Amino acid sequence: MASLTCQRHMGASSRTAAARRSPVLRVVAQAAPAAPTASHAVPASKLIDGKGIADTIRSEIATEVADMKKQYGLTPGLAVVLVGARKDSETYVRSKKKACAEVGFDSFGTDLPADVSEEELLKVVAAYNADPRVHGILVQLPLPKHISEKRILDAISIDKDVDGFHPLNIGCLAMRGRDPLFVPCTPKGCIELLERMKVPIAGKKACVIGRSNIVGMPAALLLQRRDATVTMVHSKTPDAKKICSEADIVIAACGVAEMVTGDWIKPGAVVIDVGINAKDDATQKKGYRLVGDVEFEGAAAKASLITPVPGGVGPMTIAMLLQNTLESARRAAKGEKAHH
Ligand SMILES: Nc1nc2c(c(=O)[nH]1)N[C@@H](CN(C=O)c1ccc(C(=O)N[C@@H](CCC(=O)O)C(=O)O)cc1)CN2
16 A cells, blocks of 8 residues: 655545436436526526636636646646446546647547456556656546446556545545645535635535535535534435525535525525536426536525536536646656655
């Protein structure tokens, strides 16, 4: 096992299975006719424009990449590994590669069939671990059932773990006096939205709904590191609504479409919705529309600020991935490496 010195760097079931990964598309059938598209009815001053903020971050990154190329002759490189042919995963992988091209990164990709063996996948990861052109490695989740996600994520070099899912990175996130090399992209994006919107976090009550390894748990740790008083609620929490309705900041990542209704929200609270669910909507060309884990209009009526779905947290996930990869390339340019 690697012995890690990571203080050097700083930076920052349908129901339950979906909640473990996020933001991810979940399909929700709906008998009643579709409601009108949500964010139209809400004043712009209440909306957190995740897409706009992500675009700003991406152009900041493009400038830094150009500088890095000039100063060090180094181009950041991201490797994206896709196993199988899930439509949503294919879309996210395509978006990641496109985002790389737009900011001037090199991107590397390996697409493997759904029945690939764990050993083959481990070989691909090992090759990217050893490739000096690659500064970040991302294995798109979820993986097919026969592959141990744990084994694959553990195999990614912590120096290149731009998803921040390696247990050593998560462990450092959880410990006082330690900093992870990388923070998982979706929760990092949630905090970046709060910070760019100048939402005070220290001393505030925060409620994180959902306890997944990739969103809920790291989001709670990040809020706590910023001196919020954090309560995590989940499917076994008695009266989650009451706890949530006392929070100044709500991060909803439970994987249940529109579960968080207006009566969960304290007047003036800031609401960050991580969910992405497809809801039948006959008025839409595709026959569905995307909704979050928050019932948007009801929550927006109570909140001071709220993220829409789509256009909220989702685009930030990719912006944070680029940020993590850039940071990894910067460390490589400076010859920094975690101790193994
Ligand atoms: N290895 C990883 N796998 C997965 C992660 C992850 O962070 N690392 N997260 C999710 C999926 N995801 C990135 O991979 C992701 C999800 C959604 C979006 C996004 O921009 N969503 C848009 C809507 C897109 C649509 O129309 O469907 C939005 O919310 O506006 C980006 C990335 C699971 N797997």
